[in-house]
Amino acid sequence: MRLLLLTAGSRGDVEPFAALARRAQRDGHDVTLAVPDNSGVDLSGLDTASLGADFQAMIAAQGTSVRQAMRNFASVVRPTMRAVIVGAAQIGLDHGADAVIAHPKVLSAPHIAARLGAQLFAVETVPTTIPTREFPAAGTVPFDLGPLNRLTYRAGGAAAAMFRRELAEAARLLGGPQPRAARATLLPISPQILPRPVDWPASAHLTGAWVGDGDQAVDEEGDATVAAFLRTGPTVSVGFGSMAQGDPLARGAAFVAASRERGLQTLVLRGWGGADVPPELRGDDVLVIDGASHDQVFPLVDVAVHHGGAGTAQAAVRAGTPSVVVPFLADQPFWARTLRGCGVAADPLSRRHLTVRRAGGAIDQALRCRRRAAELGPLVAAEDGTGRALELIEAG
Missing domain, CATH: 3.40.50.2000 (Glycogen Phosphorylase B;)
Structure with missing residues (x-):
């Protein structure tokens, strides 16, 4: 075809x-x-x-x-x-x-x-x-x-x-x-995360997330740096993808300080500029990079802090890692509520009222979600949403 x-x-x-x-x-x-x-x-x-x-x-x-x-x-x-x-x-x-x-x-x-x-x-x-x-x-x-x-x-x-x-x-x-x-509406969403509504038409299909087969180009040097850092201790990852509104340094500083108070190190993913760390707060327990594969990072961190984009939210669940969601706009509050409802995320945090105390409380709450995240992760990871979507397209 x-x-x-x-x-x-x-x-x-x-x-x-x-x-x-x-x-x-x-x-x-x-x-x-x-x-x-x-x-x-x-x-x-x-x-x-x-x-x-x-x-x-x-x-x-x-x-x-x-x-x-x-x-x-x-x-x-x-x-x-x-x-x-x-x-x-x-x-x-x-x-x-x-x-x-x-x-x-x-x-x-x-x-x-x-x-x-x-x-x-x-x-x-x-x-x-x-x-x-x-x-x-x-x-x-x-x-x-x-x-x-x-x-x-x-x-x-x-x-x-x-x-x-x-x-x-x-x-x-x-x-x-x-x-x-x-002909049909395909939703690359796991039914484990969002159960199918009973009043949806038969033409709507929750296929599961569409993820790659691991044959993409790899930044081996960058991946090795991240992997080495993640092996040194329990870690909180912080990244907001394409969301760049507000003060990225203040956001990064709040989570670095909150993580340090709990003996956790911080991996900061700048993305399109939504997170960063002031020079005075950097140290051996902080790694700041432009970005990394969620499928590489999330399985190896203890908490994933993110904006709640559809792909990012599902990647965290697939990895069995609890989330702290700081939604910015559009569908992100929806995903924040959905992950919280699944028991795999803390209550959503307001980006406008983010403090060290609130960031720390959310990290604590997310850590209490680890058991549920570990249960749900393998179920979501076992889905072949990409294959299911292609089957539906081929069937016409």
Whole structure:
């Protein structure tokens, strides 16, 4: 089959698609992966096409503030989304496909699938469009509304309305086809972490996380440094991925101080700039690096402090490591609540009111979750979400 994978966003939005592309390519499919620029994901050996959008630059320009995003909508957000919406349409025309597998940010995917006569598979790294009474749509309200939870899923239609102009441009490029409905919605989420709602349609599939097969490029020197550090004692890892809003030095300092009080060392992953440590607080018990594989780090640390991105949250559970989640925006509060509900994370911490005392209390609470994390980890690790997703795509 010719598969066209379309994704947009930060690293956590690209990594699952790269894992699926590798598995599909390994199994003999002709795969094109359309991606944003500078995601930081290893794409070696894959046939990729650039959308011409740089989400790292967009975040650098406005941070993660919704208010700032609205202020910069015309100058930053709209051009980025135009690149995604129209760029994906051009890639579709250039490459063709029997099946289109698309991230929800690629709003033109239904038009692309219709123009190509391809099956469309929608992908949601977090539930946002499939209504259920069991929980509100991620990124909407932070509390259960009971029977009214279903209403929160109407928010997803707002994005299409905001980018009507760009969608119309993509449709003209494609020849004006009527958008095609998705054959199925694939959610790269473990059902061990998020039990399937009883009121979901049969077309919604919790496949399990999409993770690689270990054939990606490896930074052997960097990995050796991290591995040597992790062998020297119990460790707390601190990293916030692409989240860079606020004071990264203050965040890193709070967790370094709290870890030291408990005799723990700290591995700080800068990511896109969300965590760092002031020079005066560094020492032999602190290692600061730009980044490292979660699958390498999380199994070897005692607590994982992170922002609660979908991929990061599931990687911590898969490793059997308890979490401290400091959510910033969007779906991250959803994952913070979900991990806490599974008994594998401390209560979420507010990034705006982060202190050494609060960081320390959360580390203590997470350490008390170790038994439950150790029980759940092997169950999640045994899942083959990537393979399950590919089976569903192949079945059409």
